[in-house]
Amino acid sequence: MKTTTVAAEAKPYHHGDLRRALLESADAILERDGPNALSLRAVAREAGVSPAAPYHHFKDKDELLSAIAQEGFDRLKAALTAACVAEHDPRRKMSDLGVAYVKFAQSHPALYQVMYDRARAEDGLPQKDVHEKDHDAFHIVKDALTEVGGNYFSETDIHLAAIASWCAAHGLAEMSSFVQFRPLKAELGGEEAFLRAVLEHLGMFRGAPNPY
């Protein structure tokens, strides 16, 4: 019933590709039951293996969480890319990026929580290998900002603006669902209008440093 080798398998022995299966099980648990239900044993259970099996693919639970977070940042990058390829006005592009960022966090709240738990534990966002051709999600923002003000502002200013934008988007992503904001959302006419209004106030798109 089983062929000897299926060619496209990299490190499959008994299970096939348990590492992949574990990551997908973890994702399923996150979406279905939230971050508190994400135990190593639950992941193993979901994948149909013994509680000790994951230890042959991840050093400990933290390493599994980091792998999940890494995939999350890859997906975030894809979402940001998709959100701004069609838009050519650079300021509108920044606005779309901000909205897409927050909506990603809202669509996958449990995953987003794991992503930043790991980022804080590791003292930083995941960094792509220098030799890799495609850069990470942070550089998408930086590139867009360069389009906005690259001719007028220094590299340092662009870098600062990118950091500021990322912090703002992260802050908004974590707080946008707070009940305190509900009345204001209703007043402004919905979630996206609220997001764009807040992002405007954060000066993400003005590209103008040094207000006074």
Add this chain to the structure above:
Amino acid sequence: MKTTTVAAEAKPYHHGDLRRALLESADAILERDGPNALSLRAVAREAGVSPAAPYHHFKDKDELLSAIAQEGFDRLKAALTAACVAEHDPRRKMSDLGVAYVKFAQSHPALYQVMYDRARAEDGLPQKDVHEKDHDAFHIVKDALTEVGGNYFSETDIHLAAIASWCAAHGLAEMSSFVQFRPLKAELGGEEAFLRAVLEHLGMFRGAPNPY
């Protein structure tokens, strides 16, 4: 050796005031060992009582965490108040508030993490009772922003600006220690210069809505 009553005790029976002692033990553990070490049993151990004793003062672990978070927000409010009483220029006041906010989070990282873990779990920042005279930390920011642009902008705009500022400060607080930012901090001449530069880019102090 023990007098019958010491007058200033509110709900002391066997221990004296175990609820208070538990909160202080929790704080000590947070500062010493970080948030991962904060178990109910560890708190009880630190306070010198049995593992089940805390259940007579908190319904479950979440309720203890919420109480810790509540005290944290009180302390944050005190820090923000102290940071801006001396300053009278309203824009400079906003800048000082932002810096004080981030520095509070940096000084008590474990506490700050618990504070926002609970805020997310409860879908919002802690809300003071309407009948209470003094308002919460969020209103300190709102008041400062009213001083900046209260004459020119609507209540809605001020509210939006306050939300934007709080989100920005929170995002910066959670990410300011990322290793990626170290070189830029060095270039700008230190932590506080970095913080003020990022906050400037976030447009916290401009009070000017609607950039385009």
Add this chain to the structure above:
DNA sequence: CCCTCCATCTGGACAGCGCTAAGATATATC
């Protein structure tokens, strides 16, 4: 073709966790 090697997976165990129930203890009230 077989046999050995070794990565992979299992079953069992340990300490620690949140939480509960039952009983001991000391304070407050009558």
Add this chain to the structure above:
DNA sequence: GATATATCTTAGCGCTGTCCAGATGGAGGG
């Protein structure tokens, strides 16, 4: 002084992350 009640302890349940000894079965050399 007796009773009631809030407080604290002891014991125990099921869960967790992690480790270890042993079973399993594909890969490569003879």
